[in-house]
Amino acid sequence: MDDCARGNGSRAMDVILDSNQYLDDPRMEGARFQSLFDYLRRTGGLLVVPRVVRDEVLARYQQALDADHSRAVVALRNLRKKAFELQVPERPPNPDYSREVKRLDEKLSNPSPGVRSVVAENYSDINVEEVARRGIYRVKPANINGEELRDVMVWLATVVHAKRHGPNVGFISSDRGFQTKDCDLHGVLKDELAAAGIKMSFAISIEEFVTHADLPKKPISAEWAAQHLTPAQISDISEIFRALVAGFVQSPLVVLSASEPILQFKTGNLYELSSESAYAELEYEGTSVLNVSQTGNRIELVVSPVSSPAFTAGQVQELGFSTLDLRSWLKPAAVSAWREMLAPIIGTAASGVLASESVPFSAAFTVSLRIERDKVTKLEVYPVYFRAIAAPSPSRAG
DSSP states (O other): OOTTOOOOOBOSOEEEEOHHHHHHOTTOOSHHHHHHHHHHHHHTOOEEEOHHHHHHHHHHHHHHHHHHHHHHHHHHHHHHHHOSSOOOOSSOOOOOHHHHHHHHHHHHHSOSTTOOEEEOSSSTTSOHHHHHHHHHHTOTTSOTTSOOHHHHHHHHHHHHHHHHHOSEEEEEOOOGGGBOTTSSBOHHHHHHHHHHTOEEEEESSHHHHHHTBSOOEEEOOHHHHHHHSOHHHHHHHHHHHHHHHHHHTOBTTEEEOSSOOEEEEEEEEEEEOSSSEEEEEEEEEEEEEEEEOOBSSOOOOOOOOOOOOOEETTOHHHHOGGGOOGGGGSOGGGHHHHHHHHHHHHTOOSSOOBOSEEEEEEEEEEEEEEEETTEEEEEEEOGGGOEEEOOOOOOBOO
């Protein structure tokens, strides 16, 4: 369901995650992590954490906590200035970062009952000379400037594990340094694996790895979705879609209509993880109405890439539409493509003038479900899977 999705023929194997996967969900409670854990329980594979991954995750986690705490302090201060009767606390409690980091460290070692995890004790599995060689000679995953040596260390740790503990290993990373433009593993790295007799199942996300593993799979119908999703969960999907649209077209010139969006189920697949649990991905198309104000100015997109968190059912109100801006999750390389797609949808032009009118906006998005005993227990949507669909441009004045 993703332009980068592909089959990888994975079998029972140990799995190594890059730091970006943990930092997207450090509590490891989302549907994707739970599905990965079910896969590891079923197959007996290990979750392997190289030392470089562990150290980076802990360091960046504390930085993220500090940044979030600072934003919370500012948000509470602003709320106190506006509220008349709300009991707004002066500031959130002073965080004990060391305790939070310790909890995450423990979680890496014991991620979930029945899941075996191995955290490397040191950097002995990484050859410093090889790191230097790749940096000097620009050998992948080092870049053309001889940088990205962290990627090099993660890669070497993964290869060493496969050589020592078996030829099959799963490696999951969204880092572009390992990929081609088509989101496949880079050819230089593939050749390296082939020469070493290593079979690697590479995936850019946990959900891609799980959905393309050798697991029983069956298609999902609209009837299945209607039977398994409660009215409250369908409402959650609708609210998440509105949040995604609001963020994607955020502009003082474009306002999201208060009318309920129209959602249409398109397709889906169910992956059996055990006798009592499953993972599902449902593809929807949604349409909302945008109220476009009259202007002679072009609407510009501004991009400040950060990590892409999930929207979890029940949490949209906590995030608040005013703080959402999907443009901040785009990578710079994608900006021009999204700008070109957005322009015809909201009818902007460098010299055009928009009439004040309502314009339909449609987009496709993927809903991930965690299912236990035939009941949906978790529902998530990741902004990275939100894809705008071109709609008719509004008429122009004059």
